[in-house]
Amino acid sequence: MREWAQLQVDTGDDGAQRVAVSGPLTISSIALIDSQFRALEGDVASIDLSGVTDMDTIGAWTVHRACKRLGTEIIGPSDKASNLIETVASAASDAPMAPERLPVVERVLVEVGDKTRNAWAGTKSVVGFLGVVLIAMKDILRHPSRFRTKAVVHQLELVGVSSLPIIGLMSFLIGIVVAQQGAAQLAQFGAETLTINLTGRLATRELGVLMTAIMVAGRSGSAFAAQIGTMNLTEEIDAMRTIGVDPVEALVIPRILAAVFMMLLLGFFSIVLVIVGGATISSVTLGIPFFTFLERIQEVVPTYDLWVALIKAPVFGLIVAMAGCYQGMQVEGNSEEVGTRTTKAVVQAIFAVIVLDAFFAVFFTELGWA
Incomplete structure (x- = not known):
């Protein structure tokens, strides 16, 4: 007892x-x-x-x-x-359990300084990672036998083919929403037929590629960060270096190539499904025949809108893949870091894609492709 x-x-x-x-x-x-x-x-x-x-x-x-x-x-x-x-x-110690808080102004200045310093250090790190990737690509061009065809094909399947159902469904529903809401607003001016113009140009120039890039960032960008981060945590990447395998060539390059190439196809696929979704809801609610909607699209959507989308798509794919691979390579310490870096990869990729999309909008407008 x-x-x-x-x-x-x-x-x-x-x-x-x-x-x-x-x-x-x-x-x-x-x-x-x-x-x-x-x-x-x-x-x-x-x-x-x-x-x-x-x-x-x-x-x-x-x-x-x-x-x-x-x-x-x-x-x-x-x-x-x-x-x-x-x-x-x-x-025993009489020291306070928590440090004394600085005045508000000093805390704000210290926080801004820390964020600025971290942003500068992060920028240098990203530029360095981009340099490493470019050097690896140069080495592959000089020695084509080092190109990992099977790895690229595997990533093409994961990034592209496996994404078709979710991207197709998302794009189709977006087309329905854009056409339905656009028609509701245009009806106030008796211009419901301009729904075709609105849906076609918005889908081709902006929504198709942008929403696809966001979906790829959330799906494939996060997967890149988690996969490479876990390999980094379990020292598989160190083992690759030990046996003479460049992890950038084996892990990063195939993912970047797959994301860049598949964003072209997925972006075009998304544009088509957005238009099909708009045509479907227009035939039901506006009385515009399905095939008449599609024929009218060819007349109201200029060719350069498609070129704008196809130019933006591979750039967005590069940004998404770079963000995912970079954050994965930065994982160290513990398994919690994998989740943190994966979240950062998705947030940074989506933020960068939206910023670049705004830049492209201004750039192509200045070129007269408005």
């Missing part, structure tokens, strides 16, 4: 309290009297430890904390108890 520590308080004629502790003062038996120690108030003359049969660091700390708070003395401790209490007392 477990023996519990006990605390007894006697009040003398002078009004001073004398505390006597008995039993083992250890982590397994001190629970019942810890609250009693905390409740001690007033004039405590002494704490008698002569009845203590055993003591560990927790017991010594409890006694030391009570003595320090009450300003009392300890009597009757054993040699072991005395040594433990002295050790705990020498290790």
Whole structure:
């Protein structure tokens, strides 16, 4: 049967309290009297430890904390108890548990400085990674036998073929939403037929490729970061370097090539499905025949809109693949880092794609492709 520590308080004629502790003062038996120690108030003359049969660091700390708070003395401790209490007392610190908070202005300036420094360091790291990729591509061009055809084909399947159902469904539904909402607004001006122009140009120039890039970032970009990050964490990449295999050539280049090439096809596929979705809802709600909608698309959508989309698509694919592979190569420390870097890869890829899309919009407008 477990023996519990006990605390007894006697009040003398002078009004001073004398505390006597008995039993083992250890982590397994001190629970019942810890609250009693905390409740001690007033004039405590002494704490008698002569009845203590055993003591560990927790017991010594409890006694030391009570003595320090009450300003009392300890009597009757054993040699072991005395040594433990002295050790705990020498290790005690009055330092605050949390550092003092700086004023708001200083905190803001420090935070801005840290973010700026980290952004600059991250930019240099990304540029360095891009340089490593370019060097690896140059080496492959000089030695075509090092090109990993099977790896590229495998990534083409993962990035492209496996994405067709979800991208097709998403694009079809977006086409329905754009046509339906566009028609609802244009009906106020009696221009429902211009829904064809709205859906065709918006799908071809912007929505098809942009939404595909976002989907590829969430699906394939995150997969790149997680796969390479896990390999980095389990030291598989270090093992590849040890046996003379360049991880950039084996892991990064195939993923980049697959993303760049498949974004062209997936972007075109998405444009077609957006238009089909718009034609479907228009035939149901606006009374515009399905094939009439498609024929009209050829008249109202200029050819350069398609070229704009096909120029943007591989650039978006490069950004998504670079973000995923870069963040995967930065994983180190523990498995939590894999999740953190995967999240960063998706967020950075989507942010970069949207920023580049805005740049392309201004650029092609200046060229007269508006």
